[in-house]
Amino acid sequence: MDQLKGFKLEPKQLRMYGIIGSVVGIYLTVGLNAMTGTKVFSFIGCIAALFAVLWGANSIRRICSYGLGTGVPAMGMLCTGMACVAAVFGLNIAGRFGFDWGGPIITLVYAMVFGYVVGTLCNKVMKFNIPIMEEGLMDGSGACTMAVLAWSVSLSGSLSYNEIIATVYNTGFLAVIFILGGMALFHPFNANLGPDEKQDRTLIDGMMVGGLAMFGLGICSIVTIGFAPAMLTIVVGFALWYYFFVWYFRLAKRDAAAVVGTGLLPPSAL
Amino acid sequence: MDAFGMGICAAAGALAFVAGASEDIDSDIGSQSNPNSQVQLAAQVGNPHRIYNKAIAGEPPSNALWCAVACLMAYVLIEGYHMPLLFAAVAGASLAALFDGVMSISAYLGRSASQARFNQWIYLDIIRYTTPSIMAHVWITSFCITLIAIIQVYVLTPHHPFPIPVIGLIWGITVGAIGSSVGDIHYGGEREFQWRLFGQGLNTMLSGQIVRKAEAGLRNSIDNAWFCAKFGGPCTGLGFGLTVFLDNWRTTVFDPVTQATYAIAMGCFFVLAMNLYNLYMEISARKKYGPYPGYKGDIAA
Numbered sequence: 001m002d003q004l005k006g007f008k009l010e011p012k013q014l015r016m017y018g019i020i021g022s023v024v025g026i027y028l029t030v031g032l033n034a035m036t037g038t039k040v041f042s043f044i045g046c047i048a049a050l051f052a053v054l055w056g057a058n059s060i061r062r063i064c065s066y067g068l069g070t071g072v073p074a075m076g077m078l079c080t081g082m083a084c085v086a087a088v089f090g091l092n093i094a095g096r097f098g099f100d101w102g103g104p105i106i107t108l109v110y111a112m113v114f115g116y117v118v119g120t121l122c123n124k125v126m127k128f129n130i131p132i133m134e135e136g137l138m139d140g141s142g143a144c145t146m147a148v149l150a151w152s153v154s155l156s157g158s159l160s161y162n163e164i165i166a167t168v169y170n171t172g173f174l175a176v177i178f179i180l181g182g183m184a185l186f187h188p189f190n191a192n193l194g195p196d197e198k199q200d201r202t203l204i205d206g207m208m209v210g211g212l213a214m215f216g217l218g219i220c221s222i223v224t225i226g227f228a229p230a231m232l233t234i235v236v237g238f239a240l241w242y243y244f245f246v247w248y249f250r251l252a253k254r255d256a257a258a259v260v261g262t263g264l265l266p267p268s269a270l
Numbered sequence: 271m272d273a274f275g276m277g278i279c280a281a282a283g284a285l286a287f288v289a290g291a292s293e294d295i296d297s298d299i300g301s302q303s304n305p306n307s308q309v310q311l312a313a314q315v316g317n318p319h320r321i322y323n324k325a326i327a328g329e330p331p332s333n334a335l336w337c338a339v340a341c342l343m344a345y346v347l348i349e350g351y352h353m354p355l356l357f358a359a360v361a362g363a364s365l366a367a368l369f370d371g372v373m374s375i376s377a378y379l380g381r382s383a384s385q386a387r388f389n390q391w392i393y394l395d396i397i398r399y400t401t402p403s404i405m406a407h408v409w410i411t412s413f414c415i416t417l418i419a420i421i422q423v424y425v426l427t428p429h430h431p432f433p434i435p436v437i438g439l440i441w442g443i444t445v446g447a448i449g450s451s452v453g454d455i456h457y458g459g460e461r462e463f464q465w466r467l468f469g470q471g472l473n474t475m476l477s478g479q480i481v482r483k484a485e486a487g488l489r490n491s492i493d494n495a496w497f498c499a500k501f502g503g504p505c506t507g508l509g510f511g512l513t514v515f516l517d518n519w520r521t522t523v524f525d526p527v528t529q530a531t532y533a534i535a536m537g538c539f540f541v542l543a544m545n546l547y548n549l550y551m552e553i554s555a556r557k558k559y560g561p562y563p564g565y566k567g568d569i570a571a
Binding site: 194261 | 319342380384435
């Protein structure tokens with residue numbers, strides 16, 4: 001059996017990583033692009049999204065551990081839906097005040113408040129009675145919004161509301177961000193559901209899907225930011241996907257009862 | 271009504287038929303969606319198995335992903351490089367199949383590893399020979415859906431105002447929803463519990479007691495595809511194909527602007543006729559097969 005060391009992260013730690021990683025990443029993308037006058041650094045946006053995915057996947061994992069088996073995808077879709085609204089809202093408000101640079105902060109604050117309100121409605125009005133619903137949905141909504149924003153920035157290369165509308169919304173790539181983003185958030189817990197689910201394996205699965213999303217969005221960005229910067233996103237995305245896939249496979253091997261090339265059922269079951 | 275419009279309408283219906291059928295068989299090979307809960311439960315009630323456990327959301331979101339990814343590739347090739355439409359659809363479907371392969375493998379590994387305490391092993395040969403079959407079916411589904419989206423946006427006039435990734439997403443959700451509600455019963459209700467009597471329903475006591483041994487050897491997911499391709503898959507195809515064809519047909523025969531009343535009346539007629547036919551089917555099945563022999567009246571819940 002592969003003696004692979006895992007990791008354990010607290011929700012507060014992950015929230016910090018998610019917020020700092022995604023916000024810094026988005027500003028780094030836009031800043032470097034603006035400084036060099038190119039779109040070459042757009043791939044950093046997708047890496048920023050990975051931090052948000054890590055944060056979001058853990059929040060979905062926490063909420064859904066309360067027995068929401070079939071509700072896992074629904075929770076992810078709910079967060080992505082809130083994210084798409086929040087991202088447009090934040091950027092639009094920032095654009096109206098002529099303060100494009102404040103977009104991510106306004107978006108983040110709005111999304112987290114939005115998530116908290118929806119969580120309160122679920123618990124108080126719909127009587128879900130899940131103790132961490134408010135906190136979980138606040139995290140989920142915030143994380144997903146930052147992921148959607150980071151992917152949008154990586155597709156457009158800038159933070160301008162008009163440019164993001166033209167490159168992400170009008171081209172229909174929002175559909176891809178919506179569904180791939182949702183998958184990156186809920187697939188990890190959904191795919192690892194079971195009594196022996198482990199946090200590190202789930203989160204690495206999320207990073208793997210995040211890498212896959214980066215690869216897909218790299219293909220999208222061929223028509224929005226040009227061939228060369230898009231190829232950078234595709235290559236980095238593929239490398240990240242491969243790295244995390246191998247890691248995930250090793251974690252699955254570590255946790256499984258047995259990994260066999262072929263064979264009959266376990267002797268206890270025959 | 272013109273011949274071209276009717277031809278396109280028939281082509282869309284035929285593509286939808288194929289997409290529906292392959293979508294259902296893809297989900298059956300992977301034991302996705304509704305029947306998945308039984309495959310998941312099986313190990314937990316002491317029945318480890320050699321059946322694929324492809325838990326990628328329900329069918330609607332996962333098919334929305336494949337179709338949106340296929341359409342994004344097609345969109346990039348058509349808008350960015352002016353490639354031929356058919357080639358763009360082929361390239362898109364190939365990318366979607368690759369995405370599906372990655373997600374399927376991760377779901378099988380994850381779900382099996384999370385049941386370690388129930389002694390559910392991970393069999394690598396299952397990944398090797400089942401994943402390509404799933405990917406092949408996803409290729410067919412996303413190819414057909416991408417072609418429908420391309421027809422709507424680039425061939426039909428007036429062109430559909432939405433870009434094809436959005437249309438792909440919507441069609442993906444639709445085909446997944448129809449596959450989930452039509453074809454899954456054939457796999458989940460019949461194949462997984464083929465030894466129970468007709469009309470028995472699925473008792474809670476039976477949860478997880480799925481068929482794990484085949485006519486010869488152990489049952490695998492390819493056996494399930496062989497079974498489901500006979501009835502469940504074509505039924506799903508018929509369901510999705512008729513939905514697309516009949517809806518397009520009434521707006522092709524009757525002009526939606528000047529003859530809107532006829533088009534709406536025809537729609538109402540279809541709904542009524544299908545409901546009556548369903549009623550007839552149910553009554554005739556109950557008459558032919560009779561009540562379940564062990565039926566002792568309704569039990570208060």
